[in-house]
Amino acid sequence: MEKILVTSALTYANGKLHIGHVAGSYLNADIFVRYQKLIGNDVIYIGGTDDYGTPISLKAEEEGVAPRIIAERYNKSIKKDLQGLNIQLDNFSGTSRPRHIKISQDFFTNLLEAGYVTKKTLKQLYDKKYKRFLADRYIEGICPYCKSDGARGDQCDNCGKLIDAINLIEPKSKISGETPIIKETTHWYLNLPKFENELREWLKIKTYWKDNVRNFIFSWLNEGLKERAITRDLDWGVPIPLENTKGKVLYVWFDAPIGYISSTQEWAENKGQPDLWKDYWLNPNTKLIHFLGKDNIPFHTIIWPSMLMKQKYPYVLPYDVPANEFLNLEGQKMSTSHNWTVWVEDYLKYFNGELLRYVLAANAPETKDSDFCWKDFQAKINNELNNILGNLANRTFIFAQKCFNGKISKPEVLSEQSQQTLNEACKIADYIGGSYNNYQVRKASRLAMDIARIGNKYFDETQPWFEVKKSKKIAEETLYVCTELLRIISIVYSPIIPKGMKKLRKMINLPGKISWKDLDKKQIKFEISEVSQLFKKIEDKEIEKQLELLKATQTVEEKIMEHG
Ligand SMILES: [Zn+2]
Structure with a gap:
């Protein structure tokens, strides 16, 4: 463990x-x-x-x-x-x-005592009206390099150059709109360059980290680490534990x-x-x-x-x-x-929280940025959750109730096609476990849906609605295999859509509490109880409403909401 x-x-x-x-x-x-x-x-x-x-x-x-x-x-x-x-x-x-x-x-205190924190005096811009030092993003002015307006205290968007806020021409506080003054202050800095060798040594074994993360780190390290201020002049924060430092807090x-x-x-x-x-x-x-x-x-x-x-x-x-x-x-x-x-x-x-879980998992920004669109949200719910997974459950269970009173047993011998279908699902379930373990949620979700796809294809090919007229046994075999697939799905999809899978298990009369090992516990008999729709379809008008709301509440005016 x-x-x-x-x-x-x-x-x-x-x-x-x-x-x-x-x-x-x-x-x-x-x-x-x-x-x-x-x-x-x-x-x-x-x-x-x-x-x-x-x-x-x-x-x-x-x-x-x-x-x-x-x-x-x-x-x-x-x-x-x-x-x-x-x-x-x-x-x-x-x-x-x-x-x-x-x-x-x-x-x-521990970092300070170990010699990794240094004190420095520096000049910063100060808003007299609001009585506070201004963090970079609270200052705007004219870029000292390209002379364009609207440069921030840390960077100019026009020429891209990094700026030291006190070099801005005609600086303005974004809080009060007034011209800040220059004031001296004291801050404590974390001496990052001193950690470089130790960090590099530690990162050596992190070869299993995601590429996007490793690339980011090494570009930082290779640019050279700089000392970073770890305190701020502010009253809302953790006070620094030193004498005579009123108004200084941890950044x-x-x-x-x-x-x-x-x-x-x-x-x-x-x-x-x-x-x-x-x-x-x-x-x-x-x-x-x-x-x-x-x-x-x-x-x-x-x-x-x-x-x-x-x-x-x-x-x-x-x-x-x-x-x-x-x-x-x-x-x-x-x-x-x-x-x-x-x-x-x-x-x-x-909407139900499960639907968002499903769509964000299927579209997770794991290796590159991804996009959330309301139309795509609707398509994923309707075409995948409903038309593939919901459909397999629905057609299997309704048929089982209609012709078998909901009771389905495993045939003594499975046909080659049935056995292959089950084997394939088990193999996919293994891949799904590996994907979860590697933070590949997108892949896990796609593979779990593949099991439902296989089930629908198998259902179509074995034609139980036709077979049942000749041999109930052959039709029952199809229903058994499909229910077994749904049982597997109810485990492998549960990390992504836990409530939906609980509902599915209830329909098959299986316990709500599960473990990954249950995948191997093949059922001999199933009893299907009350059947209801697993997921609800989303209408066009519901999506149109969301798009309208989104556009209606979009604001143009910029407020500063991020960290400072
Ligand atoms: Zn510039």
Whole structure:
């Protein structure tokens, strides 16, 4: 039995859950975890919200509430939406909770004492009206190189050059619209160059990582690592544990991954075994697997392992970081600031969570960006889930009830065609297991649907509706084989569409609790109970409505919603 600790990237608590989050790091993790449980591994799935940073404190000021209120509001909303999609985390915490503060401060102190953190004084732009230093994305001005307007504090989109914010011509604060002043400040930097050799050594054995992840890491390493500031001047964050540093907090990218540990600690405490988290984090045999979107790769493969290496506790380092690419929407880049996304809460008002699980799994952005289109959503539900899988169940069960009173037995001898059909399904089931294990959700989904395709073809070729008039036995054999295929499908598809497969098993009177080993337990008899439609078809007008809603709520005005 393997010990596996799975995490999904912490979601930023300044907005609701959208399908980009789901496709990027939640659904693939949930499917992986479900599969690992089916094969009997000891796996826990940990997540939560990233509660700190400028956007949350600005939003709180706008609403006249404490930042904690905003963070807690979205923590609750995200948790509820995940449940709506049947994404089952073992714990969902938030980084503004007390235990997280303590452990984040310990991380900082340990790195400082080990000599990996340095203090520096620097000049930064400061908004006098809002009394805060401005992070790069909160400043706009004229590019010092190409003189074009609208360059950000970190980069010019026109010429592509990287900019140091204090060199911008006519800088403006994007919060107040006023001209910021230059002010001196002190920050602490993580000395990443000092980790380079150790990181390279550690990454040597990670040849099994996804190509997109490895390419990303090595391009970072080869450009040369730079020292990175790990503190900010802000009041909403983890205070740094040093004397006379009021108003200095840890930068969100430093404390956010520590949230995986504090969330595991919370899980252990809730279980009444407060030391249980150590069984996972301090166990060299634990496979620590971080699911995330590609924008999070450098944090989890370079900065986070460096932080873990220099702690007093012997933390396990990431075993794998299966990062996904991005999900686009109707051919355009998704954007929460332009409201160009599908919010899970809205989706759930109209459709079942299982359908989204299916479509996002079948179309997962595993090796390149993929696109979510409402018309394609409808096509996948109607043409695949209904016309292939639903059809096989429906025709088999209705026929069984009509001619056999729902009772189907295995014939003493199977025809060669029947035996071949079953063998093929078993072989495919093996491939499906391998695909789940390799984070290939798309492939697993396609292969599982192939079993249903094989079943329909077999049903057509053996013509039970015709055979039954001559020999009930031959017709029964077809129904037996098809039901057996459906039994296999109910196991192999359960990580992706767990509720639908539970319903399917209920129709065949099979127990809801399953294990991957059940694949080998061939049934001798089936008793089909009440038959109902597995999935509902989606009408054109339902899709038209979604497209209208999407376009009607799209906003042109840009708001700054991301981390700062
Ligand atoms: Zn420029």
